[in-house]
Amino acid sequence: MADASPDLPDITAQQLLTNVQRAKVDGLSGVVRSSTDLGLPALPGVGGSEALDLITGDHTARIALAAPDKARAAVLDDMAERVFTTDGKTAWAYDSRSREATKVTLPAGRPFEGRPDKAPGQAYDPTKVAKQFLDAVDPSTDVSVTGTESVAGRDAYLLKLTPRTDQTTVGSVLLAVDAKKWVPLQVKVLARAGGDPAVEVGFTEVSFDVPAVSTFSFTPPKGTKVTEEKLPALTGKRGPADKPVLPEGKHAPKWDGKGKPTVIGEGWSSVVVLKGDKANSGPLQQLLANAPAVQGSWGSGKVLTTRMVSALFTDDGRIIVGLVTPKALEAAAAKAPR
Secondary structure: OEOOOOOOOOOOHHHHHHHHHHOOOOEEEEEEEEEEOOOOOOOOOOOOOHHHHHHOEEEEEEEEEEOOOEEEEEEEEOOEEEEEEEOOOEEEEEEOOOOEEEEEEOOOOOOOOOOOOOOHHHHHOHHHHHHHHHOOOOOOEEEEEEEEEEEOOEEEEEEEEEEOOOOEOEEEEEEEEEOOOOOEEEEEEEEOOOOOOOEEEEEEEEEOOOOOHHHHOOOOOOOOEEEEEEOOOOOOOOOHHHOOOOOOOOOOOOOOOOOOOEEEOOHHHOEEEEEOOOOOOOHHHHHHHOOOEEEEOOEEEEEEEOOOOEEEEEOOOEEEEEOEOHHHHHHHHOOOOO
8 A cells, every 4th residue: 555755845743733634625536455453353153244344354445535425435345345325315335245225315414424334434434534543632642743655656744643641552543644635545553562553544546536426326236125214304402313323533422321332531542331231142252251350349340352452341231342451441430321
């Protein structure tokens, strides 16, 4: 994804960060390659599940964006294709492997805030992935310019975000920022424990021409099972139903309903708390059987850790997950609703 280092004018970290935050393009399209290795163990009986496919392994996607509300991502995997596209009025999610599609009708003035299992597109857009980390930038983040690269044939500066807190498992995030358009072309997430990037997503081809409107239309192939949904219009008072399914950044919504995530903390040390049934069977229980037991004022439970992800399963049914250390999870458990 990266070529030789170009010779570019000097720029300060603050100016580059400001340019990225102010960047705006009317459209773009290209090919994205992603690689994810969070250190998740192989679970017997769940190999090849779509949920795991989205957050592990190597993927190639063709994406297209057009301001303000048009987006398309076609993920190509093992002779199969997953498509998510929206033209601002209708959103489609299609899986060629299952030959199923979901059509979502969007109310006027409401952008699509889709479920990750139905709309994987954002996970393959370097600009969206980068935004999640840029939203975590605060005084607890060291920001620096570490050099230049050529990404997808374009000159780019390297912006490095390094958490100052020792509560996170993230060692640093490296963004390759286009030297003319100021949008991230590539994102690398490095674990505090070292090793190859835990997450790497970037363009191998990119164009900043605005894609044709027809790019965002979709007609399901013959024989596809189509499920239709309709999002409710936004009310004057936003409630849980009006929020995205997953939080984004330090300004994430604080849900407290059963089955809805509660976000505790901000920036790099934030965690998500879910309420659910205890895992009494299946592959997860096999892992929990050998997981370390922990206890404190918050109760008791078991903790699973990888080089990037930590998860605390409390005996009272709470699941606390984050890119943080186990100690940070226990601290969050003391504040989490029961």
